[in-house]
Amino acid sequence: MSPLLYGHHTDECIVAVHQLNDSLVRIYKRIEGKATHEDVEFFPFFFLADASLITGFPAFYWIKELAGQHDYKHLLVFKRWNEMWEGVNFVLNQYNKTRRPRAESYQDVDSLLFRPDPVYQYLMQSGKTSFKGMSFRDLNRVQIDIQVYSANQRLTDALKQQCRIVVISMSDNLRWKQQLDGRKLDEKEMLLQFIALIQAKDPDIIEGHEFFSFVLPYISQRCELLGLDLTLGRGQHALKTYQKRFYSEDEFTVYDCPGRHLIDTSHLVRTYDYSKRSLEGYDLNHLSAHFQVQQSVAIPKHRVTSVWDESPEILLQYSLGNARVIELVSERLSPSNFYLAQMCPFGYGTLAQLGSSARLESLVLREYLRQKHSIPRPQRGSQAVGGYTDIFSTGVLENVLQADGESLYPSIMISKPVKPRTDTLDVFVPLLRELTSLRLKAKSNMKRAKSARSRSHFDAMQSAFKILINSFYGYLGYSRGLFNDYQQADVVTSTGQTILRSILKEIELFNAFPIEVDTDGIFFIAPDNIRGEKNTEAFVERVSKTLPAGINLVLEGRYKKMLSYKMKNYALLDESDNLIIRGSSLISRSMERFSRLFVQRCIECLLTDDIPRLHHTYASFTTLVRNHQWEAADFCRTETVREDLETYTRLVEHGQRNVSAAYEAARKAGLYFKAGERISYYVTGTHQEVKIADNCRIADEWDSNLPDENTAYYFGRLNESAEKFREFFEPEDFKIIFSLDDLFGFSPKGIRILTKKVTREKAEGAKESEENEEFGIWLGENE
DNA sequence: GGACTCCGTATACC
DNA sequence: ACGGGTATACGGAGTCC
Numbered sequence: 001m002s003p004l005l006y007g008h009h010t011d012e013c014i015v016a017v018h019q020l021n022d023s024l025v026r027i028y029k030r031i032e033g034k035a036t037h038e039d040v041e042f043f044p045f046f047f048l049a050d051a052s053l054i055t056g057f058p059a060f061y062w063i064k065e066l067a068g069q070h071d072y073k074h075l076l077v078f079k080r081w082n083e084m085w086e087g088v089n090f091v092l093n094q095y096n097k098t099r100r101p102r103a104e105s106y107q108d109v110d111s112l113l114f115r116p117d118p119v120y121q122y123l124m125q126s127g128k129t130s131f132k133g134m135s136f137r138d139l140n141r142v143q144i145d146i147q148v149y150s151a152n153q154r155l156t157d158a159l160k161q162q163c164r165i166v167v168i169s170m171s172d173n174l175r176w177k178q179q180l181d182g183r184k185l186d187e188k189e190m191l192l193q194f195i196a197l198i199q200a201k202d203p204d205i206i207e208g209h210e211f212f213s214f215v216l217p218y219i220s221q222r223c224e225l226l227g228l229d230l231t232l233g234r235g236q237h238a239l240k241t242y243q244k245r246f247y248s249e250d251e252f253t254v255y256d257c258p259g260r261h262l263i264d265t266s267h268l269v270r271t272y273d274y275s276k277r278s279l280e281g282y283d284l285n286h287l288s289a290h291f292q293v294q295q296s297v298a299i300p301k302h303r304v305t306s307v308w309d310e311s312p313e314i315l316l317q318y319s320l321g322n323a324r325v326i327e328l329v330s331e332r333l334s335p336s337n338f339y340l341a342q343m344c345p346f347g348y349g350t351l352a353q354l355g356s357s358a359r360l361e362s363l364v365l366r367e368y369l370r371q372k373h374s375i376p377r378p379q380r381g382s383q384a385v386g387g388y389t390d391i392f393s394t395g396v397l398e399n400v401l402q403a404d405g406e407s408l409y410p411s412i413m414i415s416k417p418v419k420p421r422t423d424t425l426d427v428f429v430p431l432l433r434e435l436t437s438l439r440l441k442a443k444s445n446m447k448r449a450k451s452a453r454s455r456s457h458f459d460a461m462q463s464a465f466k467i468l469i470n471s472f473y474g475y476l477g478y479s480r481g482l483f484n485d486y487q488q489a490d491v492v493t494s495t496g497q498t499i500l501r502s503i504l505k506e507i508e509l510f511n512a513f514p515i516e517v518d519t520d521g522i523f524f525i526a527p528d529n530i531r532g533e534k535n536t537e538a539f540v541e542r543v544s545k546t547l548p549a550g551i552n553l554v555l556e557g558r559y560k561k562m563l564s565y566k567m568k569n570y571a572l573l574d575e576s577d578n579l580i581i582r583g584s585s586l587i588s589r590s591m592e593r594f595s596r597l598f599v600q601r602c603i604e605c606l607l608t609d610d611i612p613r614l615h616h617t618y619a620s621f622t623t624l625v626r627n628h629q630w631e632a633a634d635f636c637r638t639e640t641v642r643e644d645l646e647t648y649t650r651l652v653e654h655g656q657r658n659v660s661a662a663y664e665a666a667r668k669a670g671l672y673f674k675a676g677e678r679i680s681y682y683v684t685g686t687h688q689e690v691k692i693a694d695n696c697r698i699a700d701e702w703d704s705n706l707p708d709e710n711t712a713y714y715f716g717r718l719n720e721s722a723e724k725f726r727e728f729f730e731p732e733d734f735k736i737i738f739s740l741d742d743l744f745g746f747s748p749k750g751i752r753i754l755t756k757k758v759t760r761e762k763a764e765g766a767k768e769s770e771e772n773e774e775f776g777i778w779l780g781e782n783e
Numbered sequence: 784g785g786a787c788t789c790c791g792t793a794t795a796c797c
Numbered sequence: 798a799c800g801g802g803t804a805t806a807c808g809g810a811g812t813c814c
Contacts, residue, residue, distance in 0.1 A: 244798090252798095277795075357800050386802030387797065404797095474800020481800080489801075519797045519803085568796045568804055584795040585805050639793085658791090658809060692808075 002434050004367055004427065005343050009126050012133030015204045016234070017347065018258040019118035022080040027128075028204075028234060028259050030138065035202060035234075037259075042122040044084035047072035047113035047375055053094045059083045068424050070374035072113045081118060088114060113375060113482075123345035124366055130341040130348055135457060137173070139338075141263075141330065142203035145169045145322035146215055147315055149182070149305055158221040165222060166308050167316055168194050171323040172201065173331070179320055183312060188226045191219070198232050204260060205348070206232065207330050209284050209322070211264035216255050234259025261349035265326050268333040268352065280589075281678075288325045291332060295321040335460030336467060343464070356471035357478045363468075364483060367427050376422035381486045383477045387519030388497040391567045395728060395755030396606055397515060397525060400572070402557035403540050404521035405499060405547075409473040410436065412495045415550025420476065420485040428483070432472050439465035496520065499551060506543045515564050523562060523570070533558075561607045565724070573607045585724065592714075594621065594634045595721045602725055611748035615737045618722060622740060625714050632702035635714055636680040637662075644674045665696040688712040728753050 001010070016028040020039055028037045048054060049071045051063065060083065064075040078084040088106050095109050096102050103109045115121070123129060131139075150163035166182030168190055178197060180190045198206070208215045220239065223230045230239045237258035244254045255262055266282055273279045279290055288295035297318050299307055307315045334352075341348045344362045351359065368375055405411070410432060412418060419428040439462050446458035475481050476489035500517055507514060511527040530539045537555055544553035563571040569583025579600070581587045586599055598621050605614035624630055639662040643651065649667070651657035665681035666673050673679060680699035683692055690710065702709065722738045729737065733751045 353798075355799055358798080360800090383801070389796085389803055408797095471800060477801050478799090480798095484800095493802075521797080566805070582796070583805080584793085586795095588794055588806075590793060590806080642792095660792095660808090 003127070004431055005363065005434055005438075006132065007123070007127040007129045007343075007345060007366060008370060009128040010132065011128050014128060014130050014132065015134075015139065016130070016259045016261065017119045017122055017128075018234075018237075019081065022082050025118060025122045026235075026259070030134075030140075030204065035204075037234075042118070043077050043079065043125060044081050044118070044121055045075060045077045045125065046084065046088065048074040048076055048091065049111040049113075049377070053091045053111055054087065055094075057087055057090045059086055061087060064372060066372050066374040068374040070376040070422060070424070072377065073374035075369075075372065085116075088112070088116075110377070117346075117350065119347040119350070120345060120362075123347075124362075124369060127366070127370065129343060129345060131338060132342055136335045136338045136460065137453075139173075139205055140201070140203045141173045141205040141207055141327070142198065142201055143171045143323040143326040143330070144206060144208045144211075144215060145319045145326065146218065147304055147308070147319050148218060149308055158218045159225060165190060165218070166312075167319045169316075169319040169323045170194075170197060171320070171327055172203065173327060176201070177320060177323065179316060181312075181316060182308075187222060188228065191223055191226065191228055191230075195228075195231055199236070202234070205263055206257060206260055207263040207265060207326055209265045209287075209326050209329075211262060211266070212253070212255060213264075213266070216262070217253065232260070233257050257349075261347060261352075263330060263334065263349060263352055265329045265333070268337075269329065272333050284322050284325050287329055288321070291325070291329055293325045293328045295325060297321070335456070336463040339461050339464035340467065343468070356467055357475045357481055360468055360471045360475055361482060363431060364423075364427050368425060371425055373425055376420075376482055378480055378482055378484050379486060380479075383486050383489050383493070385490045385493040385497070387493060388500045389518045389567050391516045391564065391758050392514045393516075393755060393757055394564045394566070396609075396753050397562045397564060397755065398560065399525055399531070400515065400523055400559040400562040401526055401536055401540070401555065402521060402523050402559070403503070403543070403553050404556045405496070405503070406552040406554045407436075407469065408496055408499070408520035408551070409492050410469050411551050412492050412499075413472055415548065416491070416495065418476075418488050418491050418495075420483040420488060422483050422485065428472065432469065435465045435469050439469060499547060502547065503543060503553060506546050510539070510543070512539075515562065516567065516570065518568060521556060523564070563603055563606055571603045571607065579604060579607070590637065590639070591721075592635045592637055592717065594624070594630065594714075595717055598718060598721050599724065602722075606725070606728065606753060609753065611737065611751050612746060615746050615748075618718075618738050619740060619742075621718055622715070625711060625718055628704070628707040628709070628711075631704070632680070632682060632699040632709075635709060636682040636699035636702075638678050638680045640676065640678050641666075641673055642675055645672055647675070659693040661692045661696045664693045665698045668696075669698040669701060671698060683710045683713045684708050685710045686712060688716040727756070730754065 013029045013031050014027055015030045015035070017025050020026045023041055024039045025042045026037050026039050028035055051074045054061070054063065054076060060079055062077040064077070066073045066075055076087060078087060091112055092103060092106055092109055095111060106112055106114060146165050147167035148163060149166045150160070164182070164187045168180040169177070170179070171177040180193055182190065185193065216239070220230055220241065231237065232239045235258070240256040240258070241253050244252060269279065269282050269287060273282070280286055285298040285300070287293070297314060299315065299318050304315065337348065337352045340359060341351050344351055344359050345366055346354065346362060365375065414429065414432055414436065417429045419426070442458045442462035442465060446455055446462060449455040449458055473489065473492050475483070476485050476492065478484050496519065500520070500522070503522060504514055504517060507522070507524055513525040515523040515525065526536055526539055530536055536558065540553055540555045547553060557572070557574070559572045559574050561573040565583065566585060569585050571582070571586065572580040574580065581600060581603060586603070587596060598617065601617045602614060605611070605617060641662060645667065648657065648663050652659055662679040662681050666679050681696045682699055682702060683690065683695055684697055685695040690713065695710065726734050729751065736746070737751070
């Protein structure tokens with residue numbers, strides 16, 4: 001097991017670490033199902049750039065001069081956590097004696113490199129990590145769902161007397177379930193039993209949805225109101241909260257459950273959707289649909305109170321169903337974090353909330369600390385080059401192939417190689433090599449696996465490796481990365497561009513026809529004589545052979561039809577007739593649902609060459625709009641608000657912000673909102689050209705008996721969507737298809753879908769030879 | 784006052 | 798607490814004639 005990747009200590013079965021006092025951490029292990037613990041000494045530390053800032057500090061500390069020439073060249077180690085804080089504050093004061101502007105907190109002291117997380121510090125210095133020798137199923141995970149009685153399900157109601165928790169549902173990963181019923185128990189008794197149940201089950205992990213933003217704050221505020229200690233931690237330790245202020249202004253509450261980990265599935269889902277983009281919403285009702293989890297009913301938030309009044313059994317059932325959804329969502333999304341926790345020196349719950357750069361950096365820092373080497377400071381600047389994107393043809397094309405440079409950026413970093421200039425100990429590239437080879441192994445184990453359980457085990461493992469592998473390039477250009485290096489990031493991207501251009505040239509040489517390229521891959525039509533699975537594979541392989549060592553081109557997809565619209569905007573019809581639509585101008589979530597559906601139908605017609613149906617689609621959508629044959633959900637827009645109501649109103653009054661429709665609609669409806677909430681609104685009025693911020697209402701206010709949406713405006717929106725298809729037809733044909741003038745009946749006769757070559761006025765000729773030269777030099781290096 | 788450009792924000796691709 | 802650059806869409810403000 002690689003110490004670089006997994007830490008230099010081989011201790012197994014650690015399920016949690018927590019700070020017991022100023023000098024001890026308690027380590028919990030779960031061996032053969034039983035939880036045990038031991039207490040060990042740990043030594044708080046931080047890095048310092050300027051040793052004079054600690055001169056004169058009265059308490060005991062060690063100072064170690066680190067090897068190398070990087071900025072953070074002193075390691076300060078303390079015996080006690082409180083003395084470390086005194087050290088930090090001493091440094092802050094010394095700093096403020098001479099530096100301007102004054103540093104408000106340690107975070108502003110650039111001479112200080114410090115992470116005030118005792119678990120992280122202990123794992124860093126010991127080389128231990130969580131979960132070694134365990135599998136995800138060895139953990140005991142409990143899920144919690146609460147339902148609260150209040151007028152509008154707001155967190156701010158948690159302190160009101162007339163509000164209360166009416167249901168607490170719990171489940172675990174071994175199908176245990178338990179429910180506390182607000183009809184039988186008062187709230188205090190419910191909370192006491194809840195705490196007792198957690199202590200009895202003794203889970204390693206507690207999971208919930210909107211856990212940090214709603215469930216835990218609500219529970220802890222009710223406990224405070226009722227005078228209860230919320231002792232959810234191991235060893236009867238209470239749940240701890242503290243306020244964290246980041247570089248931005250807003251504060252938020254961090255929860256720490258001693259000896260356990262807290263997982264918010266809404267965060268898992270957001271991270272998941274960040275790359276998949278397949279979710280319409282993040283609440284549990286959406287999740288049960290998306291992850292195909294059985295859920296008997298779906299109760300919207302604003303209905304909870306009335307459901308409890310009318311039929312409490314239904315709410316009880318719903319809440320238990322929620323706990324089950326949380327369990328299954330976590331089972332799907334958590335395992336990759338589990339395997340990351342075997343590598344990265346963070347508590348599992350902390351890790352789940354971190355970005356990929358912090359994860360990668362923790363591995364590097366652990367090794368620099370182990371070798372007692374100085375640490376560089378982030379470089380200021382920005383990247384100059386990105387990926388190469390281009391489009392060569394628009395229209396509907398047949399027999400399209402997609403070929404990608406396999407893990408292009410990581411492959412470039414390995415084979416060139418590319419590493420931060422500050423990586424004196426040469427950690428990055430070996431780490432990347434190791435991860436790549438382990439990922440290959442995990443993938444081949446996955447293919448050979450006999451059971452579904454074993455397959456998903458290896459799948460989660462390879463995806464943990466993939467997460468780290470894919471963060472190497474982004475890290476180079478990350479402004480806060482200690483080892484960032486913008487020049488090297490540019491080397492990766494410009495090399496990627498060169499490779500992509502060379503792929504383009506090669507396939508053209510073979511008489512293939514390129515459609516579009518983007519960053520690491522290409523859509524193209526194979527030459528006439530290359531048809532069928534075998535031949536196309538061989539063709540891609542032949543092109544791949546022309547690329548530098550370590551760079552592979554692989555066939556990613558084979559499609560019956562492709563609609564090429566604009567760069568990064570296209571649709572594909574695969575061999576099983578699945579339709580895939582990509583690009584913000586074709587499927588954006590900011591489009592109204594009817595526009596999205598209209599565009600989708602039109603694309604279907606275009607890909608199946610069904611012009612009569614295309615015309616019919618336009619006509620029938622026109623009828624829907626004209627006759628109000630729809631629901632608010634079909635034509636409203638949903639936006640995420642960035643500020644709460646007060647902040648918005650203040651900024652607008654001071655002219656620091658423009659008015660915006662979503663805010664105005666909510667304000668007029670008397671609806672309070674917080675930053676980050678999503679608001680759905682629609683456009684009112686009678687003219688197409690209305691100022692939207694003055695003519696909008698909240699979607700919930702729409703009444704099908706008195707429809708007041710702006711028909712002219714929405715008809716205009718339909719026509720705007722139709723405009724996207726103008727370039728696929730001759731002007732007169734477009735006019736016939738997208739109109740209602742059917743006096744003589746609609747006839748598709750003579751109408752043809754146009755395919756156009758995209759012409760650009762770029763003058764690229766001069767650059768070409770230069771790039772080839774660079775390419776040649778690199779080839780030379782590899783031989 | 785209408786047509787135009789510019790710019791910030793939102794969303795998406797890789 | 799936070800990988801990145803490239804691309805399209807859109808509303809609002811400012812600018813020009």
